[in-house]
Amino acid sequence: EAGVAQSPRYKIIEKRQSVAFWCNPISGHATLYWYQQILGQGPKLLIQFQNNGVVDDSQLPKDRFSAERLKGVDSTLKIQPAKLEDSAVYLCASSSGVTASSYNEQFFGPGTRLTVL
Amino acid sequence: SQKIEQNSEALNIQEGKTATLTCNYTNYSPAYLQWYRQDPGRGPVFLLLIRENEKEKRKERLKVTFDTTLKQSLFHITASQPADSATYLCALDVGNFNKFYFGSGTKLNVKP
Numbered sequence: 001e002a003g004v005a006q007s008p009r010y011k012i013i014e015k016r017q018s019v020a021f022w023c024n025p026i027s028g029h030a031t032l033y034w035y036q037q038i039l040g041q042g043p044k045l046l047i048q049f050q051n052n053g054v055v056d057d058s059q060l061p062k063d064r065f066s067a068e069r070l071k072g073v074d075s076t077l078k079i080q081p082a083k084l085e086d087s088a089v090y091l092c093a094s095s096s097g098v099t100a101s102s103y104n105e106q107f108f109g110p111g112t113r114l115t116v117l
Numbered sequence: 118s119q120k121i122e123q124n125s126e127a128l129n130i131q132e133g134k135t136a137t138l139t140c141n142y143t144n145y146s147p148a149y150l151q152w153y154r155q156d157p158g159r160g161p162v163f164l165l166l167i168r169e170n171e172k173e174k175r176k177e178r179l180k181v182t183f184d185t186t187l188k189q190s191l192f193h194i195t196a197s198q199p200a201d202s203a204t205y206l207c208a209l210d211v212g213n214f215n216k217f218y219f220g221s222g223t224k225l226n227v228k229p
Contacts, residue, residue, distance in 0.1 A: 004160075031215055042123075042206050042219035043161065056216050091160050097215045104215060105151065106208075108160030 002026065004109035006092050012115045018080040021112045025073070025094030031055075032069055033106065034077050035091040043091055049075065082116045089113050120144070121209055123220035130197055131228055138192040138223045140207035145218075147209040150183055150190050155204045155222065164205075165192075197227045 005024040013019050025032050030051055035043035046065065047057040051072040060067070064083070069075040079086055089111040097104035122141045130136050140150070149168045153161035167174045167183045167190065174181045180193040194201050204222040211218050 033217075035219075040221070042121075042221045044219070045217065048216055093160070095215060105163035105166060106153075106161075106217070108162070110158075111160050 004092055004094055004107050006090075006109035006112055008112055009110065010113050010115075012117065013082055015084055015116050016081040018078065019082055019114060020076050020078045021090050021092075021114075023075045023077070023092030023109060025075070025092070026096075026107055029094035029096050029107070030072075031095045031097050031104070032075050033093040033095075034067055034075070035093065037089045037091055037111070039088070046077070079114075082114075084116050087114055087116045121207065121218055121220040123205075123207060123223045125221060125223070127224040127226055129226045129228065132198060134197055136194040136197045136201070136225055136227070138205050138225065140190040140192070140220055142188050142209055145188075145209055145211055146185075148212065149210050150181075151208045151210075151217070152179075152181055152190075152192050153206045153208060153219075155206055161206055194225075197225075199227045199229050201225060202227045 007022050032049040034046045036046055037043045046060045047067045048055045049069040052069050067077045091108055091111045093106040093108045095104040095106045120143045151166045152164045154164055155161040165176055165181045167181045169185055178195045182191045204224045206222040207220045208217040
């Protein structure tokens with residue numbers, strides 16, 4: 001079974017520039033998550049999709065971050081414009097859960113390391 | 118405020134000993150809790166899940182306990198090996214359709 005794919009693996013940009021990350025979840029997984037992990041901290045949930053609908057985006061800085069999951073499969077996360085504090089690893093995860101009591105594990109991709117200069 | 122706390126200091130133990138990691142939380146009533154392992158430069162990998170009505174869960178050398186009264190989960194690795202060296206993260210179900218909050222993780226160093 002193929003895992004969660006993410007690209008690019010690394011990205012370096014100047015502040016105020018834009019950047020986009022791509023995620024391809026495990027085939028058939030209904031739920032997709034984007035997390036931000038700052039060095040030395042745990043993953044922080046940014047947005048959660050169930051199929052192609054947003055379940056939770058309460059911690060997404062909507063003035064600069066946006067995400068979409070077209071057709072309920074691949075997803076992109078965009079930052080525009082980037083700030084220095086956006087430097088982090090952006091992790092995508094998927095799970096097969098379709099109900100609130102599915103108790104499903106999350107499968108994570110390798111992440112994209114973003115450096116904002 | 119809502120918190121999930123893991124010991125931020127690294128845990129250093131000798132090979133063969135039992136490692137015990139702690140996850141404490143406040144202001145949540147999770148239906149279940151998960152533990153993940155994260156190696157440098159990689160995404161977290163799922164290890165174990167324990168539900169609120171389960172006191173203990175085991176998988177090979179791993180054991181997890183869940184005390185909803187104390188609001189605490191303990192994660193044990195018995196007969197630890199240098200290959201167990203990694204950061205271990207706890208994740209709480211925060212009751213909204215498989216939404217999770219993670220702790221900051223504890224780094225485990227197992228010395229030969």
